[in-house]
Amino acid sequence: MTALTVTRAQGGQLTATGTLLRFALRRDRVMLPVWVLVLGAMVSSGANTLGALYATEAERTQAAATMASNGTLRALYGPVFDPSLGGLVAWRFGTFAALLAGAMSLVVVVRHTRDEEESGRQELLSAARVGRHAPLAAALLAALIANTAVAVIVTGALTSATGDAAGSLALGLTIAVSGMFFAGTAAVTAQLTESARFAKGLAAAVLGAAFALRAAGDAGTADGSSVLTWVSPLGWAENVRPYADERWWLLAVLAAAALAQAGAARVLSGRRDVGMSFLPARPGPAVGRLTTAYGLAWRLQRGAVAGWTLGFLAAGVLFGGMTSDVGDLVGGNEQTREIFRRMGGQEAMSDAFLAAMVGILGMVAALYVAGSVLRLHGEETSQRAEPVLAGAVGRLRWAAGHLAIAFGGAVVLMVVAGLGLAIGYGQGLGPIVAAALVQVPAVWVLGGVTVFLYGLFPRAAVGSWGVVGLCLLLGWIGPALDLPEAVLDVSPFGHLPKVPGAEMEWGAVGVLLALAVALVGAGLVGLRRRDVAV
Structure with missing residues (x-):
């Protein structure tokens, strides 16, 4: 200023x-x-x-x-x-x-x-x-x-x-x-x-x-x-x-x-x-109802969670409805088939299409996680976090409330997306929901990157949008541009198995989960040691 x-x-x-x-x-x-x-x-x-x-x-x-x-x-x-x-x-x-x-x-x-x-x-x-x-x-x-x-x-x-x-x-x-x-x-x-x-x-x-x-x-x-x-x-x-x-x-x-x-x-x-509005906020209850840091985080983010959930359900139903017709849409165009295979594996075209769609929805879910984690940054820079932290709530407990909504919300979104895909497709409920959940470790890695930047380099926290945007760009247009595998593997989504259809690779999933835990842990250590609102 x-x-x-x-x-x-x-x-x-x-x-x-x-x-x-x-x-x-x-x-x-x-x-x-x-x-x-x-x-x-x-x-x-x-x-x-x-x-x-x-x-x-x-x-x-x-x-x-x-x-x-x-x-x-x-x-x-x-x-x-x-x-x-x-x-x-x-x-x-x-x-x-x-x-x-x-x-x-x-x-x-x-x-x-x-x-x-x-x-x-x-x-x-x-x-x-x-x-x-x-x-x-x-x-x-x-x-x-x-x-x-x-x-x-x-x-x-x-x-x-x-x-x-x-x-x-x-x-x-x-x-x-x-x-x-x-x-x-x-x-x-x-x-x-x-x-x-x-x-x-x-x-x-x-x-x-x-x-x-x-x-x-x-x-x-x-x-x-x-x-x-x-x-x-x-x-x-x-x-x-x-x-x-x-x-x-x-x-x-x-x-x-x-x-x-x-x-x-x-x-x-x-x-x-200045500061006033034509739709003033409703007065709160006479007696406070928010007794925990988790309750406060849920109160602040419940609207966003509901909106994202409805959007993922609608997108899943829409993409699922396209699955039965994907063979007719692709026709004999081998280049289009190859793009879907690169995005979704080498199995039947319907499985490859479903794998590509859960991959895209997973990348979009990373946008939700990044925004939800950055709510911590917004609360801190607007100085609303300071009164909370001045009481009995510690930094880690305060951050944990928002991180639970961010990382748990990603699981909810992918489950809802899988349900929507299965409803639209009309079959394969279990395998499709499982395929959607396979995207969660990669989503959590990008959430971990956001926590890492926020905890250790708060002024660079918004740069996490650039990281997520790059991964989204690589996953969306990378296969169509026939980019080398080494470039596509820059994104954590490039290391996930292409399910349904392909074999499950637990080793890759485990490595991504460990990386996400390490990034979140490093970010929380940084948050605990640095000054607030720097």
Whole structure:
């Protein structure tokens, strides 16, 4: 804070916006580049991957027809509007890139608005020469810069790969404007609630509802014309139709909706006091009910656990429903079969597909574990941990409550994912749930990395997102890019047996479990010996 210098023009409500923007970008100098690069690389690599899988126009046309006829695939990715290489990239990655851009944007906006107010830092800034709406403007500008960077990467890479500059620009702008739409949503929820966690939850609920509505609409129609699709902002983004007679006017609709939400947030911000909200928190009970560190951790994280659990169940059912049709979807394309074999083993295609899906869900579960462990870091840096630790609760007992939720929650998520896969597939409950649980040791290793960084190097704790993101990237696109095994083995998931179907390798699982225990132990030793809130 001592490095933050603010200046003020007379009476300006946006005074010091530039200074706060530079401060926000400095704080997010690790997180934002990771988000941008992962998003850009995910979409950009899709052209090379799909180009190798479907090298001829006939193969692309057949693949597009097969995908368009499958309601489950349409629900997951949306309809295929054009069988060109660019059209397949937009189909495969467009919706998910817009979804992830929305997640990135809502995190950025809430972090630099409601989170600052909740911690008390905004009140300190507001006592200086900072305009009333400067923090909100700076947060939205930070999100705009990140989304613009994603659009530039996607547009440049896909123009080179496909030769279609207009379609590439349309896809890049669609991702960016979708991100800004949900940045506006987060700006509104940040005014409504007193808690940054609740603000993120509300914005994430809107994002999830948008995806669910689009998925329901696309499952029933093959051309994106369903009323449910058009109710969803992600449906608007889908119907921009990059590489297929682009509908540029829908980008203007999305941009106008984002601006309208930003305007509403500005009005709401001007009608409340700093730190206050329009949806005040409920008063607690007259007599305290939280008697243990575990109870406090559960109270703080139960909403996140419930949300992740429901998401994993839905994803499991969706992926399980695709398993029976995987042979038809792959057809005679040997390259696609080889990708699934690299991700899921050399057994029957259905087993290889299931193994690949539990692997992907395991990597996503690592995101949950990292976020749950980093709740310790958030409690410490916001100075909420200090009053707890000033009493009879020791550091290890305080940390153990959150770690139990993080590591135990990972087991719950994988069990639920296995149940969902078995329900969607209609068979194999025991083997599929067991295969899902095999992912837990690798998830715990990445959780252990987060504990290690938090305990020993607290200022570098957020770097655990980069580690998890790298493993996710290697597991998702590594097999498609035919990366060497030595590179794929950088991720702990590369050492797991490809079950169901393959033989169980208890030695690899045991080594990963031992590594996770060692990392957690080292992190807790570091936490016990260092100063709090350094």
